[in-house]
Amino acid sequence: MKREHSHRETSSVKVDSSSMTANKEEAGGFDELLVVLGYKVRSSDMADVAHKLEQLEMVLDDGISHLSDDTVHYNPSDLSGWVDSLLFDLNPTCDQVKPDQDSEYELSAIPGSAAYPPGKRTRTGSDSPTTTTTTRSMVVLDSQETGVRLVHALLACAEAVQQNNLKLADVLVKHVGLLASSQAGAMRKVATYFAEGLARRIYRIYPHDDVGLSSFSDTLQIHFYESCPYLKFAHFTANQAILESFATAEKVHVIDLGLNQGLQWPALIQALALRPGGPPDFRLTGIGSSLTGQSIQEVGWKLGQLANAVGVNFEFKSIVLNSLSDLKPEMLEIRTGSESIAVNSVFELHRLLAHPGSIDNILFTIKSIKPDIITVVEQEADHNGSVFLDRFTESLHYYSSLFDSLEGPPSQDRVMSELYLGRQILNLVACEGEDRVERHETLVQWRNRFSMGGFKPVNIGSYAYKQASMLLALYAGADGYKVEEHEGCLLLGWQTRPLIATSAWRLNRVG
Amino acid sequence: MAGGNEVNLNECKRIVPLNTWVLISNFKLAYTLLRRPDGSFNRDLAEFLDRKVPANSFPVDGVFSFDHVHTSTNLLTRIYLPAPLDPSRHGAVDLTEPLSTTDVVPVLVFFHGGSFTHSSANSAIYDTFCRRLVSICGVVVVSVDYRRSPEHRYPCAYDDGWNALKWVKSRIWLQSGKHSQVYVYLAGDSSGGNIAHNVAVRAASEGVKVLGNILLHPMFGGLERTQSEKRLDGKYFVTVQDRDWYWRAYLPEGEDRDHPACNPFGPRGQSLEGVNFPKSLVVVAGLDLVQDWQLAYVDGLKKSGHHVNLLYLKQATIGFYFLPNNDHFHCLMDELTKFVHSIDEDSQTKSSPILLTPLQHDEV
Numbered sequence: 001m002k003r004e005h006s007h008r009e010t011s012s013v014k015v016d017s018s019s020m021t022a023n024k025e026e027a028g029g030f031d032e033l034l035v036v037l038g039y040k041v042r043s044s045d046m047a048d049v050a051h052k053l054e055q056l057e058m059v060l061d062d063g064i065s066h067l068s069d070d071t072v073h074y075n076p077s078d079l080s081g082w083v084d085s086l087l088f089d090l091n092p093t094c095d096q097v098k099p100d101q102d103s104e105y106e107l108s109a110i111p112g113s114a115a116y117p118p119g120k121r122t123r124t125g126s127d128s129p130t131t132t133t134t135t136r137s138m139v140v141l142d143s144q145e146t147g148v149r150l151v152h153a154l155l156a157c158a159e160a161v162q163q164n165n166l167k168l169a170d171v172l173v174k175h176v177g178l179l180a181s182s183q184a185g186a187m188r189k190v191a192t193y194f195a196e197g198l199a200r201r202i203y204r205i206y207p208h209d210d211v212g213l214s215s216f217s218d219t220l221q222i223h224f225y226e227s228c229p230y231l232k233f234a235h236f237t238a239n240q241a242i243l244e245s246f247a248t249a250e251k252v253h254v255i256d257l258g259l260n261q262g263l264q265w266p267a268l269i270q271a272l273a274l275r276p277g278g279p280p281d282f283r284l285t286g287i288g289s290s291l292t293g294q295s296i297q298e299v300g301w302k303l304g305q306l307a308n309a310v311g312v313n314f315e316f317k318s319i320v321l322n323s324l325s326d327l328k329p330e331m332l333e334i335r336t337g338s339e340s341i342a343v344n345s346v347f348e349l350h351r352l353l354a355h356p357g358s359i360d361n362i363l364f365t366i367k368s369i370k371p372d373i374i375t376v377v378e379q380e381a382d383h384n385g386s387v388f389l390d391r392f393t394e395s396l397h398y399y400s401s402l403f404d405s406l407e408g409p410p411s412q413d414r415v416m417s418e419l420y421l422g423r424q425i426l427n428l429v430a431c432e433g434e435d436r437v438e439r440h441e442t443l444v445q446w447r448n449r450f451s452m453g454g455f456k457p458v459n460i461g462s463y464a465y466k467q468a469s470m471l472l473a474l475y476a477g478a479d480g481y482k483v484e485e486h487e488g489c490l491l492l493g494w495q496t497r498p499l500i501a502t503s504a505w506r507l508n509r510v511g
Numbered sequence: 512m513a514g515g516n517e518v519n520l521n522e523c524k525r526i527v528p529l530n531t532w533v534l535i536s537n538f539k540l541a542y543t544l545l546r547r548p549d550g551s552f553n554r555d556l557a558e559f560l561d562r563k564v565p566a567n568s569f570p571v572d573g574v575f576s577f578d579h580v581h582t583s584t585n586l587l588t589r590i591y592l593p594a595p596l597d598p599s600r601h602g603a604v605d606l607t608e609p610l611s612t613t614d615v616v617p618v619l620v621f622f623h624g625g626s627f628t629h630s631s632a633n634s635a636i637y638d639t640f641c642r643r644l645v646s647i648c649g650v651v652v653v654s655v656d657y658r659r660s661p662e663h664r665y666p667c668a669y670d671d672g673w674n675a676l677k678w679v680k681s682r683i684w685l686q687s688g689k690h691s692q693v694y695v696y697l698a699g700d701s702s703g704g705n706i707a708h709n710v711a712v713r714a715a716s717e718g719v720k721v722l723g724n725i726l727l728h729p730m731f732g733g734l735e736r737t738q739s740e741k742r743l744d745g746k747y748f749v750t751v752q753d754r755d756w757y758w759r760a761y762l763p764e765g766e767d768r769d770h771p772a773c774n775p776f777g778p779r780g781q782s783l784e785g786v787n788f789p790k791s792l793v794v795v796a797g798l799d800l801v802q803d804w805q806l807a808y809v810d811g812l813k814k815s816g817h818h819v820n821l822l823y824l825k826q827a828t829i830g831f832y833f834l835p836n837n838d839h840f841h842c843l844m845d846e847l848t849k850f851v852h853s854i855d856e857d858s859q860t861k862s863s864p865i866l867l868t869p870l871q872h873d874e875v
Contacts, residue, residue: 031530033834038562038635039534046529053536069553076560079537086540136602137565138577148606155603393602466555479585485559495580496565496587496633 034079040487041079052083059090074459075488134382138397139497147187150179151396154191157198158392166202173198186403193422194396197429206435207426217423218260218295223416225263228406229475230500233483233492234346235264236471237502238375240464242342243271245373245504249340251281255332255371257324257362258348259286262299266306273310282307283315283339285332290320324348325358329368341371349446350378353439363453367507373458374505376450379440380491380498383428395428398440398499405480405494443489443501450505458504459488468492523747526798527828528836535830539748542629546756552628552661562635569602570594574642577604578633581678584658586671588678589632591645591652609686610651616687617650617694617722617851620672620679622710624701626730626757627660627668636833643835648848650696653679657706661760665772668702668761672710680719696723696851697789700832702761704729708775708808715787723850724791727843728799728829729808732758733774734767737803747798747828754801774804776811783815790818792850794843797825822846 029042041049071089076082157172173195180191200206225231246252252272256264265284272279284303288296300316307314319331334341343366352358366374381398385391402421406414428438441449447457465485472481472492484491484498491498524532541560545553566576566589579588592610594601610616621644623630623637630637632654641652657671676695679685685693697707697714704726714721732754744751755768762770771780791812795805812819824831827839834840 033836034530034534036635036639037534037833038564039537041530041533046533050524050529050533050536053533053540056540057536073556073559076541077562079533083537134569135565136568138568138604139566140577140579140604140606148604152603462556462559465559469555469558480580483558484563495585496563496578496589498565 038077039079040077045080049080049083052080052087056083056086056090071462073462075461076485077487136394136397137497139401139495147183147191150176150183150187150191153179154194154198154396155389155393157195158389161198161201162387162389162392169198169202173202186400186407189418189422190396190400190403190425193399193425194392194429197426200426200430206430207423217420220416220420220423222261222263223413224420227411227413227417229472229481230492231263231346232471232475233468234377234500234502235267237460237464237468237490238344238346238377238504239264239268239271240467241373241375241458241460241502241504242268242344245342245458245506246272246280246340248277249280251283251335251339253283253285253335253339253341255285255287255341255343255369257287257327257343257345259288259296259299259318262286262303264344264346265303269303269307269312269314270310273312279310279312280340281313281315283317285317285319287319287321287324287327290322296320323355323358324352325355325361327362327365329365332369334369336370341369341373343369343371343374345375346377347379349376350384350439350441351437353384353441354434354437359449360453363450363455367454370507372506374455375502376446376505377500377502378443378446380443380493380501381440382442382445383438383440392429395425397497399425401494401497402499405499443486443491443503446501446503447489450503454508455505456508457488458506460485460490460502460504465490523828526747526826527831528834531831531834531836534833535748535828538830542753545629546753550661550756550759552760554662557629561630563631563633564635564638565633568604572642572646574645575601576638576642581674584671584674586658587632587656588675589638589641589654591641591654593645593649593651606682606684609683609691611687612691613689614687615694617696618679618685618687619644619650619652619696619698619725619851620676620707620710621652621654622657622668622672622697622699622703622706623654624699624703624727624730625659626754627702627705627761628757629659632656640832643844644847647844648851650851651685653685660757664760664764665762665770666709668706669709669713669772672706673713676710676714676719676721695721696725697721698725698727699729700727701829702730702757703727705731705772709772711789712783712786715789721789723789725847725850726791726793726805726808727832728794728796728801729805730757731773731775731801731804731808732768733777733804733807734769739803740800743798743800743802747800749800749829751800776807780811783812783817786815788812788815788817790820790850792820792822792846794822794824794846796827796829796831796839797823798828820846820850 029044030040031043031046034041071086073082074085153172153176157169157176160166160169160172176191176195176198180188180195183191221231242254254265254268256262269282272282284300286296286300296318300318304314304316317333319327321327349359349362352362379398381394383391383395383398385394399421403418406417408414424438427436431437450457462485465483468483468490472483480495482493482495484493486501489501489503491501493499527535545557545560547553566578568575568577573594574591575594576589576591579590580586581588621641623632623634632638637654641654644650644652653675655672655675657675658667660668676697679695680693682693687694697711699705699707707724707726708729711721711724736751740751743749758768758773762768762773768774769777769779771777774780793805793809795802799805806821809819809821822843824839824842827837831837831839832843
């Protein structure tokens with residue numbers, strides 16, 4: 001029997017009867033065996049990619065290790081794109097890269113990184129919507145092995161609630177309370193919140209609508225910002241993408257879909273101030289909800305003070321809305337043609353999933369103002385499924401990881417952070433319909449939504465990755481935080497569990 | 512230069528399927544970018560480039576996984592198990608019951624490769640391989656992370672491996688059989704194979720029972736340049752120069768390749784005669800330039816009186832087991848299955864040393 005030869009385009013001749021995946025091509029034409037290994041290569045491109053790898057090997061002897069320190073890499077899963085960009089970096093005069101609509105879009109360096117060629121950061125190759133199996137990533141920590149009984153009790157109670165067996169649920173929730181009290185640390189706190197959520201659901205004592213306590217939740221968010229790196233990571237990675245997008249633009253406009261205390265913007269203002277060639281005129285539009293109208297102005301004013309101090313021309317506008325869905329393009333007063341626009345959303349979009357049509361409204365509004373970049377940070381979790389028990393189980397594992405990452409010496413920041421997260425848990429577990437706003441979805445789900453909505457990914461690369469890792473080392477202390485790259489997006493997780501994801505988008509101008 | 516290399520590349524491309532060639536060449540290229548001539552390593556870029564996958568407690572193709580992190584070391588261990596027959600138990604992890612109270616379930620403690628420097632238990636290539644081990648060979652796999660070089664040199668990896676073995680041995684939920692034991696095999700590819708050997712030596716000296724070692728083109732070496740190194744240098748993805756780099760990164764500073772970690776049966780090696788060392792399955796890829804060292808290892812084990820099965824895959828390159836699109840993969844799985852299931856709990860029979868080569872399909 002002859003073994004398969006290299007010139008075949010398909011992945012294999014022999015069908016492996018005992019393997020888990022048949023050697024058929026996927027709908028998108030990607031080699032299925034490589035897909036499970038993390039690489040998306042179309043079978044029809046395989047020979048071409050091989051040829052380019054050979055070309056790169058020829059150059060290997062010339063000592064290309066300098067490449068790793070200067071070059072910024074993007075989306076390693078797109079092997080074809082990665083290899084193309086390496087070839088381009090080695091031979092910039094060669095017309096390697098296919099020009100696309102980004103060719104007028106010369107991105108210049110942010111401090112420290114090399115200039116990169118047009119078309120490198122956006123790939124239309126792997127935009128097809130991905131379907132994935134349901135993933136539940138469980139991390140068991142040493143301390144948690146004894147908490148297994150507690151987890152089982154919680155799940156049993158949630159199941160009883162799901163089956164509307166409220167008598168049983170009542171008994172079980174009390175049992176959970178007992179078990180929880182004998183636990184320590186993160187497990188106890190998480191269990192207590194989830195038990196409270198279940199109890200509220202059983203007795204129909206729903207948590208108050210969040211709007212009335214906006215200023216309190218702002219305060220909580222500040223403590224959350226201080227006590228752990230999640231928000232810092234979110235702001236940092238989004239800012240990196242925004243900076244790269246703004247490049248050398250003279251006038252820039254950032255639209256923050258949830259200004260809160262404006263914690264993200266001092267760093268961006270300072271980075272703009274330090275930009276080679278001088279800062280642009282910086283305009284910030286901050287959006288907030290009705291009851292924080294007063295404090296949005298204050299936030300804007302403070303940021304203005306900072307901007308003045310570092311020599312950046314600053315303009316601020318606030319928009320107060322009941323819901324982001326009410327945002328209309330004309331409210332933003334876009335100065336078409338003269339400003340580079342970034343739309344930024346940190347943990348805001350998932351709330352819109354509680355109201356049918358809302359997410360479509362905001363995406364439509366965003367599209368109509370033609371931003372240069374949209375940065376999105378969301379919780380990396382599937383907390384919006386239709387089955388209560390599934391949502392409960394997923395979120396139990398999610399918040400267990402999150403709370404575990406907060407463990408350490410007691411502090412006010414930490415206590416307030418736990419309360420901040422606890423309110424999310426209560427909303428997730430006890431509320432339904434339009435009140436349930438903590439409708440987290442995964443990066444894969446958001447990617448699908450954006451792709452369908454007419455956007456295409458802007459890859460976040462190795463420079464931002466490295467900076468984020470360094471930031472974590474500085475602020476986080478604990479070794480458990482991990483940054484991962486996933487097809488152009490960055491995720492921050494605790495141990496092996498990704499918890500938040502940053503992605504960036506722009507309009508798909510084709511068609 | 513160009514002419515010679517072109518011949519080599521074409522030869523290599525003929526031997527392996529195209530997608531395998533692309534995969535391993537991609538690693539070769541990436542790894543070259545990461546190794547710096549001064550011996551340092553671009554760890555940030557390595558982590559950026561490494562394709563990682565999460566564990567999944569929902570079964571996929573009959574296998575589910577979950578992670579364990581040792582809070583004292585932050586080292587990951589990923590456990591792979593066959594899916595429970597009862598679908599209502601999917602997605603949950605039970606840590607209170609043994610694997611079985613009647614049957615013996617072999618637990619493979621797997622040390623991933625990467626020349627002591629690259630990869631992790633949650634790297635996609637290793638996650639996929641471990642899943643296949645579970646579904647094809649009928650074992651439970653515990654995939655173990657260890658501290659990597661150059662940041663952490665010898666003996667860190669061995670210490671971490673030893674701690675992992677002790678941890679595995681003490682898990683109730685990994686026990687099986689009538690006598691409630693954890694039935695452990697140590698396994699690893701490349702540097703992982705080297706670690707498996709060293710952990711087995713330690714286990715033997717400390718009276719911890721290991722049923723067998725499975726070494727998949729294990730990473731060994733020595734000062735001398737062997738025939739296979741000279742003959743195959745640069746021809747099938749690997750160069751002597753890169754092997755040297757990794758040894759310099761792993762061995763204590765100032766040490767040479769005759770250090771016993773690199774050359775266990777060399778001039779500075781310790782004898783294993785009389786040691787209660789487990790039986791071994793050593794898999795050698797016929798196109799791996801390290802093979803002479805691996806064969807010397809097999810020889811060393813035999814001369815010390817230990818049982819060793821050698822599986823010599825003549826036309827295999829390194830990494831042949833990452834994709835199930837070739838005969839070598841299936842041959843490996845068959846031999847591995849036989850190896851771990853050949854022990855009977857009561858009669859303690861061992862297999863006798865045999866040299867196994869698959870049918871020479873390409874010679875037909």
